[in-house]
Amino acid sequence: xxxxxxxxxxxxxxxxxxxxxxxxxxxxxxxxxxxVLQDGGFxxxxxxxxxxxxFADYCGVGHCVGVGSGTAALTLALLAAGVQSGDEVxxxxxxxxxxxxxxxxxxxxxxFCDVDDETGLIDLRSAAEVLSTRTVAVIPVHLYGQVCDMxxxxxxxxxxxLLVVEDAAQAHGxxxxxxxxxxxxxxxxxxxxxxxxxGALGDGGAICTDDDAIAERTRRLRNLGQRRKGxxxxxxxxxxxxxxxxxxLRIKLRGLDGGNAxxxxxxxxxxxxxxxxxxxxxxDPRGECVYHLFPIRVADRDGLAARLDRRGVRTGVHYWPxxxxxxxxxxxxxxxxxxxxxxxxxxxxxxxxxxxxxxxxAELTPEEVxxxxxxxxxxxxxxxK
Numbered sequence: 001x002x003x004x005x006x007x008x009x010x011x012x013x014x015x016x017x018x019x020x021x022x023x024x025x026x027x028x029x030x031x032x033x034x035x036v037l038q039d040g041g042f043x044x045x046x047x048x049x050x051x052x053x054x055f056a057d058y059c060g061v062g063h064c065v066g067v068g069s070g071t072a073a074l075t076l077a078l079l080a081a082g083v084q085s086g087d088e089v090x091x092x093x094x095x096x097x098x099x100x101x102x103x104x105x106x107x108x109x110x111x112f113c114d115v116d117d118e119t120g121l122i123d124l125r126s127a128a129e130v131l132s133t134r135t136v137a138v139i140p141v142h143l144y145g146q147v148c149d150m151x152x153x154x155x156x157x158x159x160x161x162l163l164v165v166e167d168a169a170q171a172h173g174x175x176x177x178x179x180x181x182x183x184x185x186x187x188x189x190x191x192x193x194x195x196x197x198x199g200a201l202g203d204g205g206a207i208c209t210d211d212d213a214i215a216e217r218t219r220r221l222r223n224l225g226q227r228r229k230g231x232x233x234x235x236x237x238x239x240x241x242x243x244x245x246x247x248x249l250r251i252k253l254r255g256l257d258g259g260n261a262x263x264x265x266x267x268x269x270x271x272x273x274x275x276x277x278x279x280x281x282x283x284d285p286r287g288e289c290v291y292h293l294f295p296i297r298v299a300d301r302d303g304l305a306a307r308l309d310r311r312g313v314r315t316g317v318h319y320w321p322x323x324x325x326x327x328x329x330x331x332x333x334x335x336x337x338x339x340x341x342x343x344x345x346x347x348x349x350x351x352x353x354x355x356x357x358x359x360x361x362a363e364l365t366p367e368e369v370x371x372x373x374x375x376x377x378x379x380x381x382x383x384x385k
Contacts, residue, residue, distance in 0.1 A: 015316050016195050016361045025251055033248075044066075048240075048241050059180050061183045062210045062212070063209050068203060069204065070192070071101055074098065074139070076207060076218050079107075079217075081163050081214050089103040090111050090112075091141075092113055092121070092141050093349075094352065113127040114126035114348055115345075116347065117347045119143075121143060122148055138153065142181050145293070146284065147174050151176075165186065167189055170293070175288040187208070188209070190208065198256050201245065221239070222241075224238055259362035260362075263292075267291045279296060279297040297355055298356060304376070304379055319355075323348075
């Protein structure tokens with residue numbers, strides 16, 4: 001039965017509202033669902049083929065390979081590019097844990113480096129400090145929807161003979177100069193988790209590349225190492241993208257640029273209205289951030305979050321603790337070449353202790369942004385008293 005009640009903003013401001021996002025295209029999503037239901041292409045199939053072609057064209061690459069999740073995209077991208085057990089991969093310590101797990105699941109050893117204090121993006125000077133003769137790749141993470149300085153990353157990688165795997169899980173449609181995220185390294189990895197700028201109605205991911213060999217091997221690895229029906233030429237994985245999710249993603253891809261533009265408008269409004277004591281994300285003018293999240297940094301992060309919650313403003317924390325302090329890595333004693341362990345990497349740790357994500361999604365209204373910024377002003381005044 002067709003829904004007639006449009007989701008409305010309430011007195012509370014959510015961190016993200018998937019209901020609003022899906023409502024405006026609900027009829028198109030139902031039509032796509034019915035089509036797949038009738039066709040029966042539930043795993044891979046025509047919808048996946050079509051989405052891969054459309055997303056590859058959108059990103060400006062020769063190949064897109066749909067997989068089961070963003071973590072799978074990172075793992076398979078590294079394996080397909082030739083990363084082997086015992087190789088080392090440089091990972092920024094301020095990121096979602098999936099970045100490091102992708103390297104670990106590929107058999108590699110994550111070597112954590114620090115991030116820039118203003119942007120939270122990879123610090124290549126710190127990355128240089130963890131290089132060894134076993135380092136084969138670097139993963140620049142386009143965190144919060146902002147692309148890393150890929151010219152500098154490319155110079156760094158070329159100087160040291162490294163593979164560049166973009167973690168573009170938060171950067172669908174983001175640009176560096178005129179090129180989109182996912183087209184700037186040897187291979188890019190995307191997540192289509194429902195809350196992403198381009199989100200499925202379940203999980204999913206993709207790798208994007210211009211490298212024919214990487215694309216071909218990824219297609220085998222995602223499908224149990226199968227080259228053709230019944231011919232399994234290597235030990236692969238069951239990480240295929242569902243046809244239903246691909247059909248939904250095709251619908252949502254049409255509105256991605258419009259949604260990203262709306263996010264940038266709300267981000268600009270935040271910047272105009274926020275109190276000076278709140279440090280927003282620093283933007284690099286050479287790129288175009290798509291604001292998967294809108295982070296600020298404040299001294300008493302947890303106190304502010306609690307006071308905002310009492311005022312009906314929902315917030316998030318991304319990401320605490322820093323990845324190198326997470327048990328799968330801290331417990332293993334992973335350290336840099338100077339012997340620094342889980343207490344090191346000061347900028348990454350500071351980000352995780354001070355970062356607070358404010359409500360951000362394409363359908364967020366100007367009135368809700370005002371409600372958030374007014375609540376922040378009240379909360380900070382309350383704290384001073």
